[in-house]
Amino acid sequence: MVNMSAADGGHPVRFISWNVKGLNGPVKRAKVFSHLKQLKADILFLQETHLRVEDHNRLRKAWISQVFHSRFNSRSRGVAILITKRMQFTPSDVISDPNGRFIIVSGSLFQIPVILVNVYAPNWDDVQFANRVLSLIPNLNTHKLIFSGDLNCAIDPLLDRSCPRGTFAGMAKAFSMFMQQNGYMDPWRFLNPSVRQFSFFSHVHHSYSRLDYFFIDNSLIPMIRQIEYTAIVISDHSPVKLDLCFPLNVRERPLWRLNPLLLSNEKFCSYISANIDTFFETNKTESVSYSLLWETLEAYLRGQIISYTSHANKERRKEMQVLLKSIWDLDRKYSEAPTAELYKSRVDLQAKFNLLSTNLSEQLILKTRGLYYEYGDKASRLMAHQLKRQAASRLIPQVRDMHQNLTSNPKEINNIFATFYSSLYASEFPSDKTNMERFLDNLEIPTLEPEEVENLDRALGQEEINNAIMAMQNVYHAIYLEELTAIEMTEKIAQLFNISPRQIHQIYKQGPTGIHVLVSDEMIQNFQDESCFILDTLKAEGCDSYHIILK
Known part of the structure; x- marks a missing residue:
């Protein structure tokens, strides 16, 4: 991890790039988003989402306001850029790859014009792909570029691979030349000129590579607070964190809410019951009114609940951080001197991390089900969103009439459908049955022999x-x-x-x-x-x- 003294003022915006290797499974998806929340992500660049067009709504979480996804309608590839609700981002243009390889979003982030580019490059040396992506990036003269993704190539094959190679891939040359000629740089390599750090572990070849990158405009260098490759967990790629300070990014303290899942925790219930008994033993006197006693108890219990949850969250985060740090250290040692013992230790730590993250995912899924159970059929914001999504999915904006002309007039669309179904279900039974009866009388229907029927029916x-x-x-x-x-x-x-x-x-x-x-x-x-x-x-x-x- 590298820290810098960023420009004065403003809270840092955390960009995270991660190849998640599929988000179709509900448990895997919950684990990924739980890990991203723990990393305190603000803007997410996700590769290999494996989501079809109709599944993009699975990326819409309560803390995410904007979703930009490639238009590849298959359970492979797929890239997405997610913006959290804390970010003041106004999009102006979106370029989406129909093959699910990249997405480019232009807009304003805290009143600074930026271009967000997320790329999942082919796993073969495709120079034409690199040149095509780079040529499609608009507004480079007026906007700040923030480019990220899984490039599937090592920009520096000597430093970015655990097994160094002497040759440069064509895609690596294309990306590197574009960055040098247009005034962009790799912030991690800029701060670590000779350090070897990796973002991908191949379980097949037992080797490490740095395939996940950020490239930013040189003018954004003073805004860098830190950049870090975290541990390789959940996926075989490491999440990459980049913090940039934006002067107008001011954070407010969030409102406190009780987590209802705590009520199913016997230890928590015993803790609160003991505190209630202690409170009444200390404060219940004849001189204290019941209304004052109740209001004071509410404030006291709120403080105790905050203290309990804070301690529990710190212990859980500490356990997660210890596992992540241990996995990170083992990856570093294994990349330098691979042994069977180190690999076995890493697999054991990965299993512990998966178990812990799965428990957190189960709690999030249970919380979501409880929310739908409580508010799903009530006149609330949740039901309004569901009805709006249902109505939007059924809306027919345009149809072609009998002359193949497009129309968007609602009355004309209704008339076209009425005419179509009227003719579709109109009876076509002929008034003269002579030809039909003659055809049926002369029809010879073939039959099967008993042996053939028995042969077809056998298992x-x-x-x-x-x-x-x-x-x-x-x-x-x-x-x-x-x-x-x-x-x-x-x-x-x-x-x-x-x-x-x-x-x-x-x-x-x-x-x-x-x-x-x-x-x-x-x-x-x-x-x-x-x-x-x-x-x-x-x-x-x-x-x-x-x-x-x-x-």
């Missing part, structure tokens, strides 16, 4: 299933799970092979030593997005069903 055998799998060895079939459960996976695999789900007895995953581990709901929830498996079958004992083996 599929293991040999037939194996032949079907062998015929698909070189073909990938995508399975999208609407629910992360073993039952859902069983039904999807049955649909893939065109068999009944009852013919699948169990699903196992083959471990590294060849053992078969039963696939449960928890295992499926921890599958990475776009996981690939080879399917094999095994006859189940005592029944006519089969086991599916994921290899």
